[in-house]
Amino acid sequence: MSTLMAFVAQVLHLLVVMVAAPTLAGLSRVLADRLAGRDGPPLLQPWWELARLMRKQPVIAENASVVTRYAPQLVLTVTLVTAMLAPGFTLGMALAPLGDTLTIAGLLVWARLALLLAATDAGTAEGGVAAIRASRIAFLAEPALLLVLLGLSALAGTGNLDAIIDGQRDGGLVNGAAIEMAIAALAILVWAAVATPPLDAAFSGRDLAMVHLSDDVRRVVWFTLVTTIAVPAGIAPPDAGPLAWALGLLAWVVRLTVASGAMAGIGLLVGRTDARRALGVAALLGGLALVLSLAGAGPA
């Protein structure tokens, strides 16, 4: 793929993610409500909410510092960069060489910590308690994610996300048991990440809109990551043209829809389960996947 095409693909990818993010959030809500037998909000409700928030005047606590002021921008920036690194409809986008799995995990941590700090910034009881609760959930989720990603890197012989997906597309990474465990762990992590609401109590108006948009983008990133690694069918190879892109786009939309339907179904089945219990299983699966992939085949 020429450099120009790689850039075009990258920009297109970002645009698709931005458009898909609130829509997918609406779809998840609709699906969850329909499965529960309720009517649910309209599909485009998140868009209207974002537009309404953008018009509202933000209110900032007296005691808030520069952290509250700039955290929404930081979180949105970091999440968008993460989204640019996770291939959706084609491989070989312009930023593919930056797509190191551990770096992606680090960027997700950045967004989480910025929100945690903003929650403690005003000095309210509610913010502090919310920060503590969120930090306790990350206790297992973050190491589990790192282990899963390291296991996938060990299987593929490279830490690059593009190369990992390419390896899967070319007939699967060799070690079957390990990759299934890794994908299962990743799915649990996605469920836990999507099921926990964002720490948004410190924000209002446009800032809140930015935090909600980042949460929607994060959902797209998670769904894209897990589904593309599990079923990379349809994704365009690095040197493909616009026709393959269109096909890849279609496959991506199907993957995202199926993923949000599956998450809604799981949400209905497990109800309000404590995320930490599921995350323990994810950590266990992640560790096992890593050990199996280190012990089994791979570049010697």
Added chain:
Amino acid sequence: MSDPILPLLLAMVCVLLVLGAVGAAVPRASRQAVGFVGAVLGGWGALLALLVLTLDQSPASLALPVGPPGMTLHLALDALSGFFLLLLFLSGTACVAVAAEATESPDAAPATLAGSALCLAGSVLTILAADAVTMAIGLSLSGRAIWATGTPGRARAWQLGVSQMAALTVLAAAVLCGGATFAAIRPHPTPFLFLACFGPIALAGLVPFHGWVIPAHQAAPARAGALLSGAMQPLSIYVLLRVLLDLAGPAPPVWWCWPFLGLGAVSAVLGGWRAAAQAVQVDSILAAMTIRQTGLAAIGIGFALLGRASDLPTLTSMGLAAVLLLSLGQALCGTLAHLAAGAVRQGAGSRLLAMLGGLVHPMPIVTLGMGAALLGWSGLPAGIGFAGIWLLFQAVLDAPRMAGLGMAIGLGVVATALAVSSMLAGTALVRLIGVAFLGRPRGPRAAGAVDMAAPARPGFLVLAALSGLAGLMPGAALLVLAEPAIRFLTHDGLGVRSSGLGLFPSTGWSGYLSVPLIAVAGVVAGCLLALQRRRPGPPPRVSPIWNDGFAPPPAWLPFGEPLTQVATAGFLPPLTRPPLSKLRMHLPRLDRLWALVGASAAVLAVLAWIGLA
């Protein structure tokens, strides 16, 4: 080229010794002048070390006709010493430049100034040493100098004991190896060399010798704490590298790597846990982070040894790159964080997190420095700590495969420790910054805190900028500063695969490319800001906080009800009782986490039994 530099460095040691001798006796008025001389000297030292690293790495040596009866002291300078000299001088210069202005407690200051100079002199001597006697003298001197500055008590005594033990073990190992000079030991290494590691391991605070670290940091004044964390920790790592990877020759026994990998993993988790869950003082959180950093460096040393024993030069250089980068981070961030803690202690009157809060408003400079230091320690991208941990993860991937399930399980445990430890560091960052620097003040002194004195700020900010720069360009830092040392230790000219853009794994074209990543993030953030500028919404309104119905504080309680703000507890789920005590009492109700650990161990054991590998 290094030949003229070595005498210059020796002269610097002498001047520092003189400074240490007269520092205590200097009158108050001219103390600033002494501090200035110290800072200039340190800056020159850093420049000289940089010269050694950039211009020429050919080793130089020097024999001094002084010393214990019947002996001469041997000095040498090579790329490894150059790298650690640079760290030492950076940390020492910052300490002297910042702390000469801070009158922490008026009567303690002169002793601290003298102590810092002597500690620096001893550390430089340790690094320049080419025989065990000189090294022991240096270690002993620097430990004694820190001891002299601390408040009397058991913690200080432990610190002295540990540093003297380090000197003694180095001497004992040399005696058992049958020669004092390194040149005599190097051709005929014996397993006795491993003995020399015990002292430096304890001095670095590796588990199980970590008990003294937190109390010693609490007992020492901020400047000595900064030296203890930013200079002595890298110094002990230097001694370990010198003994294990230089003196021990090209083929150390395989088992040497396991204690380092195992104890390093335990230290990385335990230190992080202390910082994120247990420590309630600013200093103790920082000391716990130092223990964690030591653990990470030990894991790197373990990988380097494993690579050497199993003849995988890429693994060796990956492990060494991680160790050197982590040491650089420790020298910059450890010094910075302890100086910031000293400013908090002085300006806000307490080091208990539960007495602080909201310091970002009165102390923006200190907050910036503490934030930079914790970013550099934690595992967040664009911090230098992330680069170090990233290299360690790459080393896990580079470790020998096909070596059986036992090896895979060991590596899995190390990787799990790394992952847990980086999560803990992030939690510690949120806990320290969120409780002490953000939120509302929890007491009158915190509300009336004053920022660091203006003359002390430049040195402090330069250190913060250096740590930020090193985190932004870890690849360049490795190439310019650490590459000569790695080449020196690996002998075969195999350096690290890094460029100005970032770090690369041993195979492949994609890695942690920090500079492009930051550039992309900058472009995205710029676009967001431009959009916001273009269509400015209604301006934000500042209003009093709504605290879930808690009334505004009454006049007799000006800081409000303390319980309406969270404090230090609860950021991690409790994990205090050891599993066995639970097993004995109520077997069916196992704690879930321990059940998880047990289950994974059982599954792994079954897999091992089946012989899956």
